[in-house]
Amino acid sequence: MTKVKAALAATLALAAFCTPLTMAQAQDSYPTKPIRLIIPFPPGGFNDVVARHVANGLSERLGQPVVAENRAGANGNIAGDYVAKSPPDGYVITAVNLSILAINPALYARMNFDVLKDLAPVAGTAQVNNVLVVNKNLPVNNLAELIAYAKQNPGKLTFASSGNGTSPHISGELLKQKAGIEAVHIPYKSAGAAQTDVLAGRVSMQFGNIPNLISAIESGDFKPIAVTGAERSKLLPNVPTFKEAGLDMTMSVWFGISAPAGTPKPIIDKLNREINAVLESKATANLLDPLDATAWITTPEEFGAFIVDQKNLWQPVIKASGATID
């Protein structure tokens, strides 16, 4: 019996002694097994496309497969919660975005995790801008006319979005607050469904990403009002930014990679380096250019500071809009 105890104690001591050693080794040789990249949205969307591209690039550079895994639900919160509670060893990372890190905390009455405390920023990946379009029969051609129309016809304007808390929704709320106008939010399940009713004229306007809307803009079915970015879009060189059109409103939809909080710094730095290398490649440019997106090179610290900024920026907008998800 004592022998067994002694053996057990010896094993435990050995284990305790070995642990720091193996952890240090683990960091040097990371990764030694496949990495899982959790994508918090269903396949096919922008987040999915960019994340899968990064996963492919990382697989080549790290010599270990980076496996993309979709875990959609609750506007990204299901995946966020899952990753927040995963072991911080660098083998589970997630593709985050504006919604998860900056909107959901203000929008959801209950969050099962803290986006700043439970997730560690690794790197930004891409940014993309939205455009505001109105139905062709709405008697306005630019932002000034739209605001004037809204003030003359209170309660008449409606705006469609792909759901509560999505970027088209909060872009609309931001516009309402900045311009001091009223518009009824009509949520849909997908960008496509929202677009149909704006095309048919049942809803007055919508925000949306440019590649999705450009064909209808070119054909004249939608009238573009302004783009949300700091600069004009290459795809729509004649459409002003909101700032140029006279309204101080700039926003972008952004994407990045985070890991569970507590992931060792050397691992985060290594991932950041490799992700940036993937982003700087020609293949990334080939992918992002037609999507009107730009690659976004950051250090983990820059990305972290950006997240805090964005969270502070959106919180009051969402609170003021009254939108909440229970």
Add this chain to the structure above:
Amino acid sequence: MDLILQGFIHAATLENLSYCLLGVTLGTFVGVLPGIGPLASISMLLPVTFYLDPTTALIMLAGVYYGAEYGGSITSILINLPGGTASAVTCLDGYPLARQGKAGVALFVTTIASFVGGSIGIIILTLLTPLVLAVGLAFGPAEYVSVMVLGLLAAASISSDSPLKGIGMVVMGLLLGFVGTDINSGVMRYTLNLSDLFDGVSIVTLAMGVFGVTEIIDSVLTPKGQMIAGKIRLSSMIPNRNEVRRSVFPTLRGTMIGCLAGPLPGVGPALASFVSYALEKRVARDPSRFGKGAVEGIASPEAANNAAVQTAFIPTLALGVPGSATMAVMMGALMIHGIAPGPNFIVKHPDIFWGLVASFWIGNVMLLVLNIPMIGVWVRLLQIPYRFLYPMIVMFMAIGAYSMNLSVFDIWLILAFGLFGYGMRLLGFPPAPLLIAFILGPMMEENFRRALLLGGGDFSIFILSPISGCLLALALALVVWFVLNGLRRRPPQEPDGEGALSSAE
């Protein structure tokens, strides 16, 4: 005409043809696995298409889509496990046919009806795109609600001799559909604080439970351990003259309904297949044959489904508005290549548009060529005694469902729905209306509330819109028919104590 010819030339390169074949084969194989439907198969293969020419990429994905849809029909017929809502209707008569040793006939009719429906759908797609678009755009929230009311009533009538039982299942399907986050307000409903339910019950677990598990429990003790009576002869593989004759008009009627319903985003194919089934049952001389292995009950919905699948591409390509999640993924594939589907798509990229149309047809032909010889193989599967077969089916269901979301909760759901479905089956309640209401319900609520939001709370919009008004009048007629039929109801000819073993209810 020139353009179509050019399309064929563009599509019929050796590379495109081989990718089309690859897509159809992969799609069929993956579609046969429970839980992995068209959406999952296409998503899995999406990254591959980054490296292909856009036309080739879309041709391959379209092939996967067809293949997976067809794969769902195969399992519906062979083991009563629908791949999706559309194929849930195929279960109704396909599975009884299989139990009679006529799985070959059922698969044959499915293949041919799908081909006819698909081909005619493509012709409509080619010739009438602007017209179909107009129909699609004319359907606002109010019109949607009315078409779904009609659909739900049709759903209640498609199986069982008692519409009241069908309506009971419809109501429970609607209730299940409420579970999850309310899209308008963001409130969690009926989630019991379980995060697994925040996005609602997944359609796959419900279908696997009420169809798959229920059927297995019911069939395990099948006498002699054999699913089908007697040997499979060649004559049971190919439809006889009578069966062919009986399939012709249902196929054409189904195609017509499919072409009309296809452009309605989100609901097209599923709605088309059970509305056409309900119609066939209505016009049949002897409606009691339905649900017991009537070939019309396969031909019409399969033709409708496939025609709708084709016309569903119209809003996706010509408006840039994907009608379903699957279509959204396909559109994503195009956008990655810098091609934005939308009103200008046909003008700006005629080569891709017509190449695609041509490849749809090529894909349909390939499905035909590939699957007719395969029918024999599938049918042989049924000769395995059921006591060996069913543990394998349980395995495929459990792993298929688990691999979807890696959620153990989904397994508990399948079990719960399976036991519920079995109980309801013993009581003579049909599962198909439950599944259909579960799909349509959330969409109906969403559109109902949106219609009133846009219409300022005035209920008259549902009657004042001409399309919506007509649809509601039709629905009312159906209700009157129910009531009259209910009053005339004869003593039920439901199976007695042996009912537990009979599937043809």
Add this chain to the structure above:
Amino acid sequence: MRMNVRDTVGGSVVILVSAFFLWFSFGYEIGTSRRMGPGYFPLVVSSLGVLIGIALIASGLRFEAPLPRVAWRPALTVSAGLIAFGLTVTSLGLLPATVLLIAISAVGNPENRLGAVLGLAVAGTVLAWLIFIVGLSVPVPSFAGVLSWI
């Protein structure tokens, strides 16, 4: 009393399910017809469900029909198999869970003797491994937890 037990029991189930949903719907905001709250639709549909259930019970009183026979053995074994799979798939891994699932559910048919049960479990697990792990590379570990050394 003459009654069709299928209809009366079935009607009661519909009422029970509807009542459950009706009860919870009171907890959600009903709203107005212009801005319907999340409780509006569930309230209407579940009330309708209660009515349908009552109508079913009423119609069941018109005819007589015997009680159906329940297939207890398959129901219990298939359930037990799924429960075993659910409990072990994360803790032991996909393959052990599959062995348990197939073996337990195969007992549902009394003609499946020990040899058949074991044979099915092994063959089915190999098939599952080939299709899901090798073929589709589903991201689930074949072995996990205490078995992860395999």
